[in-house]
Amino acid sequence: MSQNNGYPFGFLDEYAKKEVRRSVLKAIALPGYQVPYSSREMPMGRGFGTGGLQLTLALIGPGEVLKVIDQGSDDSVNAVNLRSFVELTCPGIATTAKTEEASLIQSRHRIPEKALNDRQLLVLQVPYPDPLSVVEPSEDRRKAMHGEADYARLLVKLYEDIVKFKEITISHRYPTRINGHYIIDPSPIPRFDVPKLHQSAALALLGAGREKKIYAVPPYTDAVPIAFDDIPFRIEDFNDDQGRRRTCQRCGCQTSYLDEFIDSTSGEKLYQCSDIDWCNDQLTATQHLEEVDI
Numbered sequence: 001m002s003q004n005n006g007y008p009f010g011f012l013d014e015y016a017k018k019e020v021r022r023s024v025l026k027a028i029a030l031p032g033y034q035v036p037y038s039s040r041e042m043p044m045g046r047g048f049g050t051g052g053l054q055l056t057l058a059l060i061g062p063g064e065v066l067k068v069i070d071q072g073s074d075d076s077v078n079a080v081n082l083r084s085f086v087e088l089t090c091p092g093i094a095t096t097a098k099t100e101e102a103s104l105i106q107s108r109h110r111i112p113e114k115a116l117n118d119r120q121l122l123v124l125q126v127p128y129p130d131p132l133s134v135v136e137p138s139e140d141r142r143k144a145m146h147g148e149a150d151y152a153r154l155l156v157k158l159y160e161d162i163v164k165f166k167e168i169t170i171s172h173r174y175p176t177r178i179n180g181h182y183i184i185d186p187s188p189i190p191r192f193d194v195p196k197l198h199q200s201a202a203l204a205l206l207g208a209g210r211e212k213k214i215y216a217v218p219p220y221t222d223a224v225p226i227a228f229d230d231i232p233f234r235i236e237d238f239n240d241d242q243g244r245r246r247t248c249q250r251c252g253c254q255t256s257y258l259d260e261f262i263d264s265t266s267g268e269k270l271y272q273c274s275d276i277d278w279c280n281d282q283l284t285a286t287q288h289l290e291e292v293d294i
């Protein structure tokens with residue numbers, strides 16, 4: 001369907017969109033399996049979210065509501081550019097900064113704090129889809145290892161980390177087993193977000209444009225971070241030197257993922273919710289309670 005701006009709806013031609021959709025169906029049928037597809041050239045460099053963008057453009061339709069975030073923010077350069085491109089090429093869609101209003105959420109580096117529902121689709125941008133690439137350079141060999149669920153060398157890599165540092169030090173891209181078989185790279189989300197994939201009501205699709213791979217975590221599917229019995233998986237705790245949980249300096253939340261920054265005036269370290277939509281909601285709720293108390 002041609003549009004007044006000269007682009008077909010969704011920028012991609014119909015054949016390209018059909019191929020992406022077929023790949024998505026296969027990825028859903030085989031949770032965690034990396035489905036190859038013909039990643040198209042996009043008007044931006046590979047590595048800037050072209051895999052997630054192609055998923056979004058192939059799946060979005062008129063009347064849908066889109067939210068695009070980058071590291072928790074709707075206003076970062078990456079999020080603004082991707083959202084503007086989708087708006088340009090997909091007339092009839094709406095955009096929002098509210099997680100609960102979105103039918104499709106495209107994200108880089110974060111999963112929203114609010115639990116997603118079964119009417120929502122989460123698209124994650126992925127730079128490197130294969131967790132085995134750190135231990136095996138050959139893609140053919142990696143495919144065989146995935147098929148046989150042979151992840152011994154990856155476990156050895158984690159064990160060496162423990163021997164050297166007394167704990168698993170992976171801060172993002174934490175290897176996660178899907179539906180009891182395939183281990184995936186869950187995009188560069190922090191460990192804090194990995195448990196949100198487990199038994200989530202929303203379908204999560206992960207697209208790597210540069211590596212030409214699509215994989216999925218279907219709704220209500222087990223997503224278990226790999227770990228050892230005596231050294232279990234743990235998320236970031238954000239505790240201070242006294243063991244107290246740091247809070248967001250803006251809204252006071254004690255349960256969210258926090259970003260650290262330096263106050264330009266005082267030089268003091270400050271912490272704030274990474275998810276701006278969540279932070280705004282907590283701030284509004286706090287202000288409402290204060291008004292009620294008054």
